[in-house]
Amino acid sequence: MANTSKNKQNMPNAHLHELFVDELRDVLSAEKLLLKGLKKMASKASREGLRTAFEEHYVQTEQHIERLKQVFASVDLSARAKKCKAMEALLAEAEDIMENFEDAEVLDAALISAAQKVEHYEIASYGCLVTYANLMEHKEAAELLNQTLEEEKDTDAKLTEIAMEEANVAQ
Template identity: 50%
Template structure:
């Protein structure tokens, strides 16, 4: 049996992420339907569309490797989406629903950020410059989505909301490009 290489690990992780990204699109569509606030619905809808493009980029990375685009079951994503389902059942009709949805979505985003960062690093090590570029493009989108979700979460009214807006919200607002907010400045 041949010794496994970094290229083998890259391909296996790529299959895992391909599966995960396809599951993410489904979860985002479900989250958009469940979200109560318009800003959150819009963020989920836009990121579902963006994630569909991310799946296409992954197909391009498979092509660079000379492999067909095929996923393998991602246990992590299955766990995250199962947790989201459970949370929707428990909190879907409560005032905490959007906050809980954001928490679930950010858990998925953080997983994807970790995996895309890893794949980007491995692509660089393997000399796959075009794959690295494609993975970096997706990684940056995932980071922007995470920041946008944080901004929306901070803007949701909740117990102890002091109407302050705070410096943290201003920092997130500066960090999120206008195109990630649909071309308009976010509400603080």
């Protein structure tokens, strides 16, 4: 991988820099891919609360992409994505779910499951990025990434709440 920062020599824990950049590019791709997936998941959700949650997360994901661009700029890099194979696979699984479950109640429960798998991947990704940014003393990047991490955790909690109050219980 090419040198990706001008100030790398003076950076604490510089050995993590290339990994940090690689993970940033991966999560940028993941967020962009997720936009398409969220639109489709929202269109398939039968419960209004779930549809709204997907629509709200779509808007939030657009903000995550903009925030990632700020993170790249904060470490003197251009925002460039690399193909996120994990998100592609998670969204392919969500596609399968949407094709295989026709009963609205079961489909909503399955959509929540698929969405939470995505959220857990994002939580893991952002958690690592926050750690790397802190270790390298990229304070602005760490703050921006942590803001997104907290939003991903909130989305996961909201999906759990919808599952327990609406989707996974007999009406």
